[in-house]
Amino acid sequence: MKMLINVPETVVADGLRGLAAAHPELTVDVENRLVVRRDAPVEGKVGLVSGGGSGHEPLHAGFVGRGMLDAACPGEVFTSPVPDQMARAAAAVDSGAGVLFVIKNYTGDVLNFDMAAELAEDEGVQVAKVIVNDDVAVTDSLYTAGRRGTGGTLFVERLAGAAAEEGAPLDRVATLAHRVNDGCRSFGVALSACSTPAKGGPTFELPPGQLELGIGIHGEPGRERRAMMTSGEIADAAVDAVVTDLRPDGPVFVLVNGMGGTPLLELYGFNAEVQRALGERGVPVVRTLVGNYVTSLDMAGASVTVCRADDELLRLWDSPVRTAALRWGC
């Protein structure tokens, strides 16, 4: 598999150096794997710190800036960052108002963030945590690691980030983050496997003419393999899965998210089908985002996230945001 890299060992560091060159509004510490908004710590503001394996760009570093995250900690490709990174990030963004860790629900991420919270608390930083677990493809039971954090992460980071920017205290930012996560559901499909730099090829075999339903964002196979479906059929399957689980009784935000290897033309066409499918099920949509936001390297495919909206969340969503990957209102 051809890749636009130097050597697999330096992909994360090379990406960070490029991010720094493109975004002078960010402080990028390549050695310690840390991306921080340049004006941090913002006086009196709760700091938002997230992080996770690399390979999901623009998540999380692309969401650092006004109205979203204060810092992001990129790990190796598909590998959670280490506790030292998050502890350092917490120290860098804490103005005294405390720090919220936004954690995607994977065993490694949860363990490393837990250890980081202990380190940060030892240094006198008040830490709250929200674990994002929006992926309905995983049966949430005692017999799995629980639902994965995927597209819902964008809504948690954006809406909690907006509340923090308005000066909400830590307990309110954390409560809002939990409420947003509770109102998010996602479902993803893959048309191809992704290729990690370390492996140099696809992480699983997907024969031509087949697709995987219920995939995560780490190149792991999904729960079910089927003969290829049309965009409309995939939209019906994804919307069914999320709506059946969430049972929304009001308006929703929608994210039609590319996994990294699917052209925007196809994503917009897919969005048309997703909006039709939601309309047929009587779910009103207040805002829609289409693009590659929570990716899985070069995987072809898409995920659909719906997030319950209300007046407060809509106002927070529309407030100014200025990050590498999301920006409006400023």
Next chain:
Amino acid sequence: MNTSASGTPDPAIDSAFVRRWLSLATSAIEHKSSWLTELDSAIGDADHGTNMQRGFAAASAAVEREPSNTPGEVLTHVGRQLISSVGGAAGPLYGTLLRRAGKALGDQPAVTPEELCVALRSGVDSVAQLGRSERGDKTMLDSLYPAVEAMEFALSSGSGLLAALAAARTAADEGAAATVPILARRGRASYLGERSIGHQDPGATSAALLIAAFAEAAEAV
């Protein structure tokens, strides 16, 4: 001093023994790195070998920079390095195992096989606690618990260090192989449900390599 069936005397369990273990474990992980990653790509995310290799290389370098005088201190140091360099679930889990075991050994310059065994048992228990897992979940515990139990049984039946660690090694290998038909209940493999059946668990496999390195460290005197 105990002797093995072949008449070889048991080595002392001192800081040199643990450093020998680290060096053997580091090269075993390095040699089997692609295999671990291959196993992980079937039911995980294809990086277990790479991550373990990075962690053990960092731990080896750190121990070389700051040589410690007691076996407990070396294990604790290795554990801390793994937590700071591996990432994923493996970093905190292996790191906690070795830190807990190291602390259990205290600051004695040398320990008995029984003390090593008790320390390993306490390290393995801490993995179960941290990972909220038990035996049969298709995790590293499926090779670690059989290894510790085999070692306990061998020591209580009068075997010395060499024989006890050899028994632990066999039990760990068998435990890793026995994860193939198990349905995963923890970690990323659990997302696959039924599709996790039929694959050997990468964590149980790397844990068996670390146990084997203990047996080799005892033989390598």
